[in-house]
Amino acid sequence: MKNKAFAHSAPSAKVATRDRILDAAIVRFSRQSYEATGLRDIAADVDVDVAYVHRCFGSKERLFAAAVEATLKPELLLGGKAEDLAATLAHELFHHAEGHGPHQVRPLDIVIHSLSSADASRVLREVVAxxxxxxxxxxxxxxxxxxxxxxxxxxxxxxxxxxxLGIAPLQETEGGRLEAMMTAALTGIIASADAATKPAS
Structure with missing residues (x-):
């Protein structure tokens, strides 16, 4: 019975440790450059051996990609109805401007700190695409x-x-004129694409 209980708890413990590594990576990559962020530093933040980080993610690039994807949260942004997409994207843009999660990491924090690295930029392009x-x-x-x-x-x-950059006219919070304007702009892009795909009469 003891062995069976251990068999059930071990995978859960591994997942929990993997999540802690990912959280630590998100914080590191959002506060310093890709080059300045090392796997040993991330491992030390979670109090695990760096070899365990390699076993969980394989490489620094793959851990970076996982951190970017976790911060962007595409499944939340794109999971609703297609007809609500413009409003959803506009709302999330202004709703999460102050950051989210226990460390208040904003979606663009990792992107901004990584643009100076050719390797990180390549991974960013691949993940976003x-x-x-x-x-x-x-x-x-x-x-x-x-x-x-x-x-x-x-x-x-x-x-x-x-x-x-903190451009003043763009600091309005969710639910205001900016969100309505962004919704209209996104709706226009979607509508123009619809029109372009229709056969000429």
Whole structure:
């Protein structure tokens, strides 16, 4: 009976430790550059051996990719109805501007701290394309990713101006005029893509 109980608890303990490693990586990557962040530092934050970090994630690049995806949370942004997509994306853009999670990591914090690294930039491109642009294009019902990429650029650009540069006119909180304007802009991009795919009469 004791061995059976251990067999059930061991996987849960491993998952919990993996989650703690990921949380520590999110904090590290959001506060310092990709080059300055080492797996040994992350392992020390969680009080595990660096070899265990390698077993869980394989490499620094894969851990970085997991941290980016966990912060972007594409499953929450794209999980609703297609007709509500513009409103959902606009709401989340302003709702999470102050950061979320126990360490108040904002979605763009990791991106901003990693742009100076060619390796990190490549991983960022791959994660954003695979985890956000491609699913967004699929949700909109089109194989062409142009409109999905434009939506992503609008959200990211507004987020950088708002939360990183602190542009004053963009500091309005959720539920205000800015959110309504962003919803209208996103709806327009989606509608223009719909019109472009319709055959000429």
């Amino acid at each position: 695979r985890s956000f642009i491609e699913p967004l294009a699929a949700k909109l019902g089109r194989a062409d990713a142009l409109n999905a990429a434009l939506i992503t650029a609008l959200l990211a650009g507004t987020g950088i101006l708002r939360t990183v």
